[in-house]
């Protein structure tokens with residue numbers, strides 16, 4: 580991977596700058612307010628600015644990445660091919676970035692999204708730790724007035740783009756007595772950035788879908804007693820076939836390399852054995 584210097588705003592954008600740190604109430608009326616700094620919101624901000632709109636993005640979290648900012652639990656990893664996630668709006672960006680893993684781990688995807696933001700000098704149009712708590716549309720003036728919960732400041736915009744994701748609100752199971760549990764509790768979707776020390780702990784993992792099956796093997800070596808996955812229903816899993824990418828893109832090639840291209844692969848890592856879902860009884 581090579582990192583390019585951020586592109587000076589003046590050379591790419593014609594939009595008047597919007598100061599993300601402007602004092603509340605002093606900002607000019609925006610054309611577009613984008614909510615959410617995940618992969619969708621980043622592109623919305625980019626595209627709206629490219630189109631010449633006065634645009635700003637606000638994000639509840641403290642950094643870029645959306646899903647890949649919040650879900651930083653051990654083992655968090657893409658389960659689609661990494662390169663299927665790369666933006667295709669810029670050939671330079673495409674050429675800039677070489678994915679390391681076939682199924683990128685969370686840090687790699689988070690790095691990629693930060694790279695995009697810096698590559699196109701978008702960060703200065705973003706405001707972090709700014710959760711939208713209300714949005715009211717005024718018909719006569721055709722403007723949205725949006726309240727940011729962090730400081731109660733108001734932002735006005737002609738268009739409001741909710742790039743807030745479909746999986747950005749964590750679900751905590753309503754288990755009676757959970758609030759009285761004396762141990763440490765974490766949610767994969769709100770994992771702390773400081774490492775969690777599992778040594779010597781007995782760990783229960785609730786949920787055995789993508790996140791659950793990723794976190795269990797990742798902490799297994801550290802936990803010296805037991806990890807007890809708690810599942811409501813059986814899951815069917817298949818091997819990840821993870822490998823380091825010898826070249827996700829061949830040097831100099833402009834397209835993707837399809838599977839079965841004869842490129843030698845690193846050994847396949849089998850980490851969960853395949854167990855077919857129970858067959859449904861025939862009527």
Ligand SMILES: Cc1cc2nc3c(=O)[nH]c(=O)nc-3n(C[C@H](O)[C@H](O)[C@H](O)COP(=O)(O)OP(=O)(O)OC[C@H]3O[C@@H](n4cnc5c(N)ncnc54)[C@H](O)[C@@H]3O)c2cc1C
Nearest residue numbers: 615617618619638639645646657658659710711743744747
């Ligand atoms: C653990 C996990 C693994 C996944 N793996 C894959 C995968 O392998 N392949 C795949 O294609 N997809 C995967 N997904 C789906 C993933 O969510 C999408 O691919 C994509 O990241 C969604 O991007 P987004 O920008 O639309 O939303 P998000 O990434 O969810 O970003 C939304 C952002 O909006 C912010 N926000 C929400 N409400 C507010 C508010 N009121 N005010 C301010 N900010 C707000 C949130 O803080 C968040 O940062 C996975 C999801 C999860 C949770």
